[in-house]
Amino acid sequence: MNSVISLRGVVKTFGSLRALNGVDLDVRSGEILTILGPSGAGKSTLLRIMNMLIKPDMGQVIFEGKNLGSLTKKELRHVRSRIGFVFQHFNLFSHLTALDNVAIGLVKVKGMKWQSAREIAMEYLEKVDLADKARNYPSQLSGGQKQRVAIARALAMEPDIILFDEPTSALDPSLVGEVLRVMKRLAAEGRTMVVVTHEIGFARGVATRIVYMEKGKVVEEADPEVFFTSPAAAGAQKFLRSIMENAV
Amino acid sequence: MTKGGLAEDILTSQLLKENKNEKLKRLFRRSLTFVVIVLLGALIYLSIAKVYPFNWTTVLRYRRLFITGILVTLKLSAASMGISLGLGLVFAVMRTSKMELLNEIASLYVWVFRNMPLLVVILLTYYGVGNILDLSRFWAAVFALSAFEGAYMTEIIRSGIEAVDSGEIEAARSLGMSDFQIFSSIVFLQAIRISLPPLIGQMISLVKDSSLASVIALNELTMIGRQVGTSSFATFESYITVAVIYLLMTSVLSYLGRFLERRLMLP
Numbered sequence: 001m002n003s004v005i006s007l008r009g010v011v012k013t014f015g016s017l018r019a020l021n022g023v024d025l026d027v028r029s030g031e032i033l034t035i036l037g038p039s040g041a042g043k044s045t046l047l048r049i050m051n052m053l054i055k056p057d058m059g060q061v062i063f064e065g066k067n068l069g070s071l072t073k074k075e076l077r078h079v080r081s082r083i084g085f086v087f088q089h090f091n092l093f094s095h096l097t098a099l100d101n102v103a104i105g106l107v108k109v110k111g112m113k114w115q116s117a118r119e120i121a122m123e124y125l126e127k128v129d130l131a132d133k134a135r136n137y138p139s140q141l142s143g144g145q146k147q148r149v150a151i152a153r154a155l156a157m158e159p160d161i162i163l164f165d166e167p168t169s170a171l172d173p174s175l176v177g178e179v180l181r182v183m184k185r186l187a188a189e190g191r192t193m194v195v196v197t198h199e200i201g202f203a204r205g206v207a208t209r210i211v212y213m214e215k216g217k218v219v220e221e222a223d224p225e226v227f228f229t230s231p232a233a234a235g236a237q238k239f240l241r242s243i244m245e246n247a248v
Numbered sequence: 249m250t251k252g253g254l255a256e257d258i259l260t261s262q263l264l265k266e267n268k269n270e271k272l273k274r275l276f277r278r279s280l281t282f283v284v285i286v287l288l289g290a291l292i293y294l295s296i297a298k299v300y301p302f303n304w305t306t307v308l309r310y311r312r313l314f315i316t317g318i319l320v321t322l323k324l325s326a327a328s329m330g331i332s333l334g335l336g337l338v339f340a341v342m343r344t345s346k347m348e349l350l351n352e353i354a355s356l357y358v359w360v361f362r363n364m365p366l367l368v369v370i371l372l373t374y375y376g377v378g379n380i381l382d383l384s385r386f387w388a389a390v391f392a393l394s395a396f397e398g399a400y401m402t403e404i405i406r407s408g409i410e411a412v413d414s415g416e417i418e419a420a421r422s423l424g425m426s427d428f429q430i431f432s433s434i435v436f437l438q439a440i441r442i443s444l445p446p447l448i449g450q451m452i453s454l455v456k457d458s459s460l461a462s463v464i465a466l467n468e469l470t471m472i473g474r475q476v477g478t479s480s481f482a483t484f485e486s487y488i489t490v491a492v493i494y495l496l497m498t499s500v501l502s503y504l505g506r507f508l509e510r511r512l513m514l515p
Binding site: 105 | 413415416418419420421422423424425426429433434437438441514515
């Protein structure tokens, strides 16, 4: 299978903290790659390296055969427009309506007119079941609704891959379901997704591959079935145990 | 269900009644306060009038001069508002820029004008710079006031820019927007909304501060007040007139500001 994004020997330090310590990873077309690991393992940093929101100190990020480190600013912007990103805290533009949040990328990056961008945006809001909230501002939406608007915003750009950074961690437990439902729908469409999450149910039921990280390194890569029944790494066993305990 | 509905209806009607009562009470309290204040003012005025014979006809006689003063103050304030806001915008953007040189220049500007008395800035501009460049009193006052207030506006707008959620900037970047697009369509629009209330406050300060232009004998309102006061001996009347006019001008401004704020308010 083709790789959409490949990481080669990626290292990133923040001050004295080594967030990523030599990571190699291939994200293949059509797969739902779920990244698990304790907090501080470097999962969010890894995700931001994939679209160069954070630049690696060493190593390469390769998107469709191009080394992102060697691109011009303009080329990099084009690559970013093809990589969707969904944030833990939604990061909706608070001065725009739900509809314009979805449309603005089409206008500013793809050069569309507002009117046609809004028509398209409406279709994506329908896709996440929020057509009736199009005129609402983020402050008038629940967390789950905000996250679904954010997903629609990423989708509207027709990206080749979507990166999810703990998309349900900031949500009320009762609102997690509606977001996961939308994500499952996307998975069923065969989209390429990388999901950092603590939702074990999602990882087990939807993911096609699990990557387990610890201390800035990929410790284990496995099929979900294998990972959840007999994880190889000692750290992974402990991590799973603690999560299961919390779930009960 | 019907029982609950009925109970609820009674409750809402009671709430409505209480609401109406509240409103009436508030109206009553307000009118009472107003009457008391007017009475108090009259009392103070009358007791002063016993020792100081007020002569308001003098003020009326000089009304042409006062109108000139008002116009000059309005023109001076309006020109300075425009220029200082422009300076504030430019320097605030420089102040938040990643380019060190721009940042340092903006910091220097803010440091200089926030740490000098406006009076000195006006004197320096008119008798110093104005001498060399042959500036009129009016434009010297405009430039001094603009540079001075612009430093405060820089800080206000800078804090507005910094108050914009960095997550939104990250999201815009992830969509592929350019730095300029991010600034113009995400950061700037929100920063202005956040800065609006303190900016209005600064505009009000500007109108009041414009009275210091009297030191270079510009015929704005305060200067006129002084002239009328000294030449007619009706000093108290003249300054009361000046004070009331300033109060009116700043009140109109703060009313406009509140109107604008409401218009721009997000739900």
